[in-house]
Amino acid sequence: MKKNNLVTKSNDLIEMPLKMSVVELRIIYVLISIISPEDQEFQRYRFKISEFAKLAGVKNKNIYAQVKEYTLNLMSHPFYINENLQVNWLASAEYFPNEGIIEVEFSPKLKPYLLQLKEKFTSFRLNDILKLKSAYSMRIYELLKQYEKLGQRTLKVQRLKELLGIEDQYPVYSDFKKRVITKAQQEINKSTDIEFSYVERKNGRKVDEIVFTIKTKAKQNVTILPATEAVSSVQTHTAHRLSDRLKKEFGLTTITIQTILKAYEKDYITEILDIVKIDVLSGRVHDIPAYTVAALKNDYRKKKTELDMELERQHTLKLEKEQKSQLQQQYYATVAEKLNQYIIAMSEEQLNIEVQAMLHSVADKDIEIIITDVRDPQLMSGGYFRQYLNKKYFSDYTFDVFMLDITTA
Structure with a gap:
């Protein structure tokens, strides 16, 4: 379990109102990051309690009791998937004190929202969201991350409160702005891979909705290695990165990925994946894995000029x-x-x-x-x-x- 793991959730799950503590959210993000893109059923996920507690931010000396309390909450506080379905996050949590291990299992009803996601999902790095100290900041981060490619998202103030689970709190907008939005902006802009600004729109004299402008931060510089070491490292890293991208973003199996990496140059694969991603975002693709294989086989780079013009x-x-x-x-x-x-x-x-x-x-x-x-x-x-x-x-x-x-x- 590493902090650079990806957290991948369906957009429907992100859009559900949730009222959770910072630690409960961290636990869920950590658990989701363990799911493999190839999992067709929820597994019983096992890991060290000490490592889990550290990532989730549990600092109590008695971490076993503390983690037990939080997992119990996640099994006993249901939320609505839709108006007809209530579900808990966890179906079970079993502890093995002598081994220092915890074994958890997600509720089966969450399968459509966490497993085998091919479209309408959002991914972000576990490390980015674990840096945030406020539950509101975490939820606003994923609500904005979902719209990162579009660069803008508009939310009614009341709808945003509902999504954060505070629809009945902060009746005075200036309090809501100070304690929730401004704080989230400071944390997200400082600690994550995106930053946002916002404009308030009024209905009469009342702020009715907020227009968020979302920008992706420039990638951080990396340490320069000696020439021979750098070449080897870059080649290995590129292959791993492409493999990871083909699996997590485009839903390809391990066997298909190995075939692709042997058959095509890495630069060509990267160009094709960028084109496929644009088509996916435009809503024209329904079967992403099949479309990706076809794009590589038939060289969809010929569509690039037209797509670039449309993007511009x-x-x-x-x-x-x-x-x-x-x-x-x-x-x-x-x-x-x-x-x-x-x-x-x-x-x-x-x-x-x-x-x-x-x-x-x-x-x-x-x-x-x-x-x-x-x-x-x-x-x-x-x-x-x-x-x-x-x-x-x-x-x-x-x-x-x-x-x-x-x-x-």
């Missing part, structure tokens, strides 16, 4: 969309600043006149205005007052006018 077009559209979103946020901030400066410059007499005019305009609506609150943009009355002033005095300052201002500045 999609990348350009994505950049344009991101730029427009950033400019819109800048526009809203500019309007808000203009309103704030306008209100600050008002005398009390002018303020009272405007407030009375606003009260008259909303007299037929069920809106309560507290006059002493209208200067504060964070309060409801202050929000209504700014909407009123914006419509009355700044309606001509449209997004197009804003764009003209910044392009001619």
Whole structure:
């Protein structure tokens, strides 16, 4: 059991609401990382309790009792796969104290979500997620990792809370942002293979959804070996890496992989796998192993130019969309600043006149205005007052006018 093992889960499993502790999540990630891509049935997975406890972050001196408590929780706290199916993570956990061994088995109902995954799944390195210290950070990491190739994911605030198992907590958005999102951003950006930024979208004055932008970090540099040692090491590493990739990403059997590595140059295999991966992401592939073998046999590199053009077009559209979103946020901030400066410059007499005019305009609506609150943009009355002033005095300052201002500045 190594930290560079992959954790592979179906996207349906990632999208299920879960309320689990940091240690419980770590245990599950460690257990999933032991599953072999070739397993057709769940095995009874055996490993050393001390090593398991270390990876899962169990630091209590009595690690046997502590691990037992957590595995019991994982067998007695079911969650919903769908509205008709409740399931526990573990079917059994057996301890062998004299050997220092634990043997666990997943619940059989989890087979479609963890075994023989050919499509609609997400993989990430165990080492990356074990670096995270918050359960919320772990869940947000896998929710974003799932959309890494697309580069963006939009989630309703309430839906995100449900997925994290905290739908009834943090009623004030600023608390949720501070304790969950900002903390996750700091941990994920610092410790994992991805980083994210986000933009808040409002419905009225309330933040309704969050647009996450996800970026893959550049690969870390490796130590340079002496020339003769480096050549041997690179060749061996490349073969192992290709073998691992063919097995875990493309679902090929060991015999098929050995045949492929003998029949084709490694650079050619890598080129073909990159093309197959693009086709898989586009949703055009249903049988990944068969498609991969056909792509190698028939040299699908001829499709590369067309695919590259499409990817470039999609990348350009994505950049344009991101730029427009950033400019819109800048526009809203500019309007808000203009309103704030306008209100600050008002005398009390002018303020009272405007407030009375606003009260008259909303007299037929069920809106309560507290006059002493209208200067504060964070309060409801202050929000209504700014909407009123914006419509009355700044309606001509449209997004197009804003764009003209910044392009001619």
